Amino acid sequence: MKKNSIKFLFLIFLFLFLGCNTSKTKGADTTIGKSRYSQWLSYTKTELGIKLFIKDPDRKGATRIILCTTHPEQVRSMSTTMEVLDIKNMKLATNAATHVGMLVSLNARECIGAVSLGKYLHDPTLKKRFNKGQLLELGGTTIPFESLSKKHINVWVSAGMEPLDQTKEERFKALGIQWIPNYDWREEHPLGKAEWLLFFGAITNRFEEAELQFNAICKRYNKFNKLPKGNSCQKILVGNFAGDYWYSPLQNSFQARFFNQVDFCTFSMNYRGTGSMAVGAERIYQEAEACELWLNPGFPTKQAILNAFPKAIQLRPFTEGSIFCYSHNLNKFWEQSALMPDIVLRDLIRIKQGNSADVMLYFYREVK
Amino acid sequence: MSQTKSHLILLFSAGVLLLVVLLLYLKTGYFNTTWEQIFQALTNPRDEVSSTVVWSFRLPRILMAFLAGAALSVAGMLMQNLFQNTLAGPDVLGITSGSSLLVALWMMTGITALGSITDLIFLGILGAMGMGAIMLLFALKLRSAVHLLLIGLMLSSFIGAIIAIIQASSATQDLQQYVFWNFGSLQRVTIQQIPWIAVITSLGVILSLFQVRVLNAMVLGEDIAKSLGVSIRKVRIMSILIAGILTGVITAFAGPIAFVGLAIPNVTKLLMKTQNHRVLLFSNILFGALFLGVCDFAIKLLESYVAIPLNALTALLGVPFVSWMILKNRHVTG
Numbered sequence: 288m289k290k291n292s293i294k295f296l297f298l299i300f301l302f303l304f305l306g307c308n309t310s311k312t313k314g315a316d317t318t319i320g321k322s323r324y325s326q327w328l329s330y331t332k333t334e335l336g337i338k339l340f341i342k343d344p345d346r347k348g349a350t351r352i353i354l355c356t357t358h359p360e361q362v363r364s365m366s367t368t369m370e371v372l373d374i375k376n377m378k379l380a381t382n383a384a385t386h387v388g389m390l391v392s393l394n395a396r397e398c399i400g401a402v403s404l405g406k407y408l409h410d411p412t413l414k415k416r417f418n419k420g421q422l423l424e425l426g427g428t429t430i431p432f433e434s435l436s437k438k439h440i441n442v443w444v445s446a447g448m449e450p451l452d453q454t455k456e457e458r459f460k461a462l463g464i465q466w467i468p469n470y471d472w473r474e475e476h477p478l479g480k481a482e483w484l485l486f487f488g489a490i491t492n493r494f495e496e497a498e499l500q501f502n503a504i505c506k507r508y509n510k511f512n513k514l515p516k517g518n519s520c521q522k523i524l525v526g527n528f529a530g531d532y533w534y535s536p537l538q539n540s541f542q543a544r545f546f547n548q549v550d551f552c553t554f555s556m557n558y559r560g561t562g563s564m565a566v567g568a569e570r571i572y573q574e575a576e577a578c579e580l581w582l583n584p585g586f587p588t589k590q591a592i593l594n595a596f597p598k599a600i601q602l603r604p605f606t607e608g609s610i611f612c613y614s615h616n617l618n619k620f621w622e623q624s625a626l627m628p629d630i631v632l633r634d635l636i637r638i639k640q641g642n643s644a645d646v647m648l649y650f651y652r653e654v655k
Numbered sequence: 656m657s658q659t660k661s662h663l664i665l666l667f668s669a670g671v672l673l674l675v676v677l678l679l680y681l682k683t684g685y686f687n688t689t690w691e692q693i694f695q696a697l698t699n700p701r702d703e704v705s706s707t708v709v710w711s712f713r714l715p716r717i718l719m720a721f722l723a724g725a726a727l728s729v730a731g732m733l734m735q736n737l738f739q740n741t742l743a744g745p746d747v748l749g750i751t752s753g754s755s756l757l758v759a760l761w762m763m764t765g766i767t768a769l770g771s772i773t774d775l776i777f778l779g780i781l782g783a784m785g786m787g788a789i790m791l792l793f794a795l796k797l798r799s800a801v802h803l804l805l806i807g808l809m810l811s812s813f814i815g816a817i818i819a820i821i822q823a824s825s826a827t828q829d830l831q832q833y834v835f836w837n838f839g840s841l842q843r844v845t846i847q848q849i850p851w852i853a854v855i856t857s858l859g860v861i862l863s864l865f866q867v868r869v870l871n872a873m874v875l876g877e878d879i880a881k882s883l884g885v886s887i888r889k890v891r892i893m894s895i896l897i898a899g900i901l902t903g904v905i906t907a908f909a910g911p912i913a914f915v916g917l918a919i920p921n922v923t924k925l926l927m928k929t930q931n932h933r934v935l936l937f938s939n940i941l942f943g944a945l946f947l948g949v950c951d952f953a954i955k956l957l958e959s960y961v962a963i964p965l966n967a968l969t970a971l972l973g974v975p976f977v978s979w980m981i982l983k984n985r986h987v988t989g
Contacts, residue, residue, distance in 0.1 A: 404823070426823070530838030531954065532962045565962035567955065568712050568842055569685035585831060595835045597845045601711050617827050 323505070324478035327470040328486055335362050336374070337489035344473045353467065355489040372442070372465060374492045379442040380435055382425055385471055386444055387413065388622035389484050392500060395491040400440045401425050409618035430455065436462045442490065444469050475539050475561060477548075477628030478505055484626060507629035512548055517639050520552040524574060524581040524604055528596045532565035542583070545628070549635045551582075572601055579608035580638070587615040589654055610654035611638050620650050662927060662934050669941035673721070676948045680717040681709060683955060710846055719844040719852065720951040721944035723909055724919070726856045726901040728943025729863055731916030732923070732935055734787075736870050737894040738794055738803060741924075741980070744917030745783070745902040748807040751913075752814040753786025754779045754906035755837070759818045762833045763825035776855065779907025784899030786810065791891055839910035839966045841951055852904055859901040863936055866893055870932035912947075913966050914973025919943045921980055 320329030320340040329340040336356030343349040352369045354362060359373040380401035381387060390399055391410045399413065401423035408414045416422050423438045425431065435443070443459065443466045459466050467490070471483040481504050488497020525542065526535045535553055536542040537560035546553065554574050555564040575581075581604035586592045589610070592599045599605045613620040624631050627649075634651045637643055645652055681693050688696075688705050695701075696709040727745060734743040734750070745751050757778035793806045822830055836843075844852070863870075869890050872880040877887055905912065923938045924930075950968050957963060 406824070407827075528840075528842065529835055530840045530964050531842045532964075567685060567958040569708060572708070572712065573685060586828060591828060591832070595832050595843075597843060597848075598711055601707060614828065 322479075322482060324476045325474060325482040326476075326479055327473055328483055330485055330489060332494075337494050338369070339486060339489055341468060341470070341486075343468070344470055351468070355492075355494075357492065370465070372467075372490060374490055377442065377491050378438065378440050379444055379490070380423070380425060380438075380440045381444045383444075383446040383469070383472070384409075384618065384621035385480075385483075385625040386446075386469060386487070388624075388626050389487045390491065391622070392484065392626050393487055393491060393493045393496055395487065395493060398491045400438045401435065407618055407621070409616075409622040430458075432458050432462060435464060440464055442467060444490075446472060471625060475541055475544060477541065477544055477631070478508055480541065480625045481505075481508075481628050504626070504629055508632060511629055511632045511636060514636055516550045516636055519550045521550060521580070521639060522574075522577045523551045523553050524571070524578045524602065525553045525555075525583055526563065527584045527586070527592070527599075528568070528571075532567065533571045534563040534565055536563050537561060545631060545635055546582075548632055549639055551580075551635070551639065568598060575602040575604060578604050580604055581608065581610040582635075582638075583612055584610055584654065585612065585614055587612060587652070587654060592654070609643075611643065611648075611651045612654050613650045613652070614654075615652045616650075624650060658929065662929070662938075665926060666937060666941060669938070669945055673941060673945050673948065676945065676952055677717055677721075680948070680952050680955070681713050683952070684708065684713060685958075712842075715844050715846045715849055716841050716951065717948060718849050719841045719909060720947045722849075722852050722856050723841065723905045723912055724915055724943035724945070724947030725940040726859060726905045726943075727912060727916040728919035728923070728939040728946075729860060729936065730898040730901040732920040732932070732939045733863065733866075733870075733894045733898045734916070735920050736873055736932070737791070737891060737898075739873075739876075740803065741921055742804055742917070742977070743807075744914075744920070745898060746811075746911065746913050747804060747917055748786070748790045749810040749814065750783045750786045750790070750898060750902050751906050751911045751916075752811040753782040753784075753789075754903045755782070755911055756814045756818060757782035757785075758836065758907055759821055759833050762836065763821050763829040775907045776851065776904055778903075780855075780900050780903030783903035783906065784895060786814075787895035787899050791895055836910045838964060839912050841909055841947075841965060843910075844908050848908060852908055855900060855904040859897050859904075860936070860940065862893065862897045862900075864933075866890070866897070867933045867936060871930065874930045874932075911966070912969060914969045914977070915943060915947060918973045918976050919946055922946075922976075 320331040320338060322329040327342045327344055331338045333354070335358060336354055339353045339355060341351040341353070353372050354369055355372045355374045356362060357373070357375050359371045362371050377398045378400040379398055381399065382403040384407055387399065387402060387408065387410065390396065391413065396410070396412055396416070399422065402408060402413070402417070403425050405414070405417040405422070405424050408417055413422065417424070423431070423434050441464055443464055445466060445468050456466065469483060469486060471480050474480040474483075482501060484501050485494065485497045488494040523546070525546070526533055535555035536546070537558050538556050539559060539561045540563065543556050546556065558564055581602065584592050586595065589605065592605070604610055613624070630649045634648045637647050638651060643653060682688060682690065686704065686708050688708065692705040693709060696703070696706040700706040700710055730750070731744040734745060734748060735741055737743070738748070758775065761774055761778050789810065790807060794803055797803050797806065822833070869880070869885045872883045872885045873890060881887060902916070919942055920935070920939055923935055923942050926942070927934055927938050929935065950972070951965065954963050954965065954968060
C-alpha cells in the first residue's frame with residue numbers, strides 16, 4: 288500500500304514536472320519564437336541576434352523567419368529558410384503611421400528614410416526633417432524604386448495590405464532592399480498590436496529598449512483594466528455613415544476589444560467577426576434611442592458631422608447626449624495610439640466615468 | 656392600337672408603378688409601421704417614432720431617388736440628342752466628373768462664398784456645364800462617336816487625376832467628407848433640401864419642354880434642322896445648360912450616380928419606339944424615377960442581408976445593358 292502511494296506520488300510529481308517543463312520550453316522555443324499577445328509576430332533571442340517569425344494572416348502556415356543581426360557574414364551560409372537582415376546601418380521606408388510612432392518611441396528617427404505622406408506626420412522632429420527634404424515621400428500607390436535606391440533605403444516595412452508580387456520582389460532584390468511585412472493592423476488584441484514594437488526594436492538594434500517599453504505598456508494597460516468602470520454594458524453608438532450604410536465594429540475587432548474592456552456595448556458587438564457591420568439608417572436611429580454616448584464619428588465638430596451626414600440630428604446622442612472622438616488630431620492618434628493602448632483605455636474609462644474634461648483626456652475630445 | 660394609345664398606357668402604368676413603389680417604400684423598413692401610421696405621419700405628423708421615420712428617413716430618400724432618376728435620365732436624353740449618339744450620357748461624357756471636380760474643390764479647400772447649400776448647388780451645376788461645354792467643343796471637331804466617347808473617358812480620368820492631386824494635399828477631415836460624398840448616397844438628403852432639388856429639377860424639365868420641337872428636328876440631322884429654321888448654336892447651349900442644371904444639382908446632393916443617364920434614355924426609346932421628344936421627355940422622367948426608386952427599394956429590402964452601395968447596383972444593372980446595347984446596336988432606334 289505504502290509502495291503504491293509512493294509510486295502514485297512519484298507519478299504526480301513527474302506529471303507536474305513535465306507539465307511545467309513543457310510550458311517553459313513553449314515560451315523559449317527557438318523554432319516558433321514566443322509572443323505574449325500578438326497573433327502574427329513571435330520572436331526569439333539567439334547569440335547572433337533576434338529571430339523574428341512573421342506569420343501571414345492570409346496564408347495559413349506561411350511564416351517569414353528573419354534573423355536581425357549586426358554580423359550577417361557569420362550567418363548567411365547557415366540556413367536557407369531563414370532570411371538575414373543586416374541591422375548595422377538601417378535605413379527604412381514605411382507606409383504606415385503606426386510604424387513611425389513606434390520608431391519615434393524607440394528614438395530611432397534616424398533609421399527612417401521614407402514615409403507615406405509628409406502631411407500625415409505628427410512627430411515635430413520628423414516634420415522638420417521632412418520639411419528640410421531629408422525624408423522621402425512615398426506618395427500614392429506606385430513604389431518609387433529609384434528614389435528608394437538614391438536614399439540608400441535597405442528595408443521596406445510594408446503594412447502588408449497588398450502582397451508582394453514577383454516583379455516587385457525582383458526589383459527590390461536588384462536594389463538590395465528587403466521587403467518585410469508588418470501585420471500590426473491585423474491584430475485583435477490592443478497589446479498584440481503594441482507588441483510589434485519589438486519588431487522595430489529588433490530591426491533597429493534596440494530590442495532591449497523595446498522589451499522594456501512593451502513590458503511597461505502591458506503593466507499600465509492591465510492596471511487601467513482593473514480600474515472600476517461604472518455600470519456594466521453601457522450602450523453606446525460607434526462609427527458613422529459611409530454612403531448609405533453605417534459601419535459599426537464587430538465582436539472581435541480591434542476597436543470592440545477596447546469597448547469590451549470598458550464594458551461599453553454596441554449592437555454590432557453581438558455579432559462575430561473582426562471587421563465592421565453595415566446597417567441602414569433606420570436601424571441606427573432605433574439603436575441610438577438607447578444610447579447617450581456616441582464614440583468615433585470620425586469628425587471633430589458637430590457641424591462637420593452634419594455636413595457629412597445631416598440626419599445625425601435625429602440621433603439621440605447628438606442632441607441629448609455626448610459625442611467623443613480622436614479626430615481633432617488624427618495624425619497624433621494614428622502615430623501613437625497603437626503604442627499607447629493603455630492611454631486609449633484610460634481615455635475610454637474616463638469618458639465612461641464622466642471624468643472627461645479635455646485636460647483629462649489624451650487622444651479623445653468631446654465633439655462640440 | 657394606335658401608338659399614342661400605347662404610349663399613354665405605358666406612361667400611365669409607369670405612373671401607377673411609381674405610386675406603388677412610393678407606398679411600399681414608405682411602408683417597408685427596419686421599423687414595422689402600419690398603413691394607418693404611415694397615413695397619420697403624412698397627414699398629421701406628431702412627435703412619434705413613425706413620423707420621424709417617415710419624414711426623416713423614408714420620404715426624403717425615395718423622393719430623392721425619384722428626382723435623381725428623372726433628372727439624370729432627362730439629362731442623358733438631351734446629351735444623346737445633342738451628340739447624336741446613343742452611348743452619350745452625363746457620366747460617360749464626363750459631365751458628372753465636372754460637377755465632382757468643383758464639389759471636391761469646395762469640400763477640400765473649405766472656401767465658402769454663398770453659404771453651404773447655395774455653394775454646393777451652384778458649383779455642382781457650374782462644373783457640369785463647364786464639362787458639357789468642353790465636350791461640345793470636341794464634338795464640333797470630331798465626327799466619330801467612338802472618338803468622342805474616348806475623349807469623354809479621358810477627360811473623366813483627367814479630372815480624376817486633378818481630384819487625386821487635391822486629395823493628396825487636403826486636410827484629412829476634408830478628404831474624409833469628400834470620400835463620403837463620392838460614395839453616392841440618396842440617404843444624405845434631408846426633407847428640407849428636397850424642395851430645392853425639386854424646384855431646380857422642375858426648372859430643367861420645363862426648359863426641356865420648351866426644347867421639344869428643336870430636339871425633334873435635331874433627330875433628322877443638323878442640316879435638316881437648320882433648314883427647318885433651328886438655331887443649332889442655341890440648341891447646343893440650351894442642351895448643355897439644361898443637362899448641366901439637372902446633373903449638377905443631383906450630383907451635388909447625392910454624389911455621382913452612374914449609368915442611369917446612359918441606360919434609361921435608351922430603354923425609353925426601346926419601349927416607346929418613337930423619336931418624339933415630348934413623349935420621350937415624359938417617359939424618361941417616369942422611367943428614370945421608377946428605375947432608381949426600384950433600385951433603392953431593392954437595396955432597402957436586402958439591407959439586412961447584404962450591403963449594396965447605390966452605384967454598385969446601378970452599375971450591376973447598367974453595365975450588362977450597355978454591353979448588350981453595343982453588341983446589338985441595330986435594335987436601338989436612333
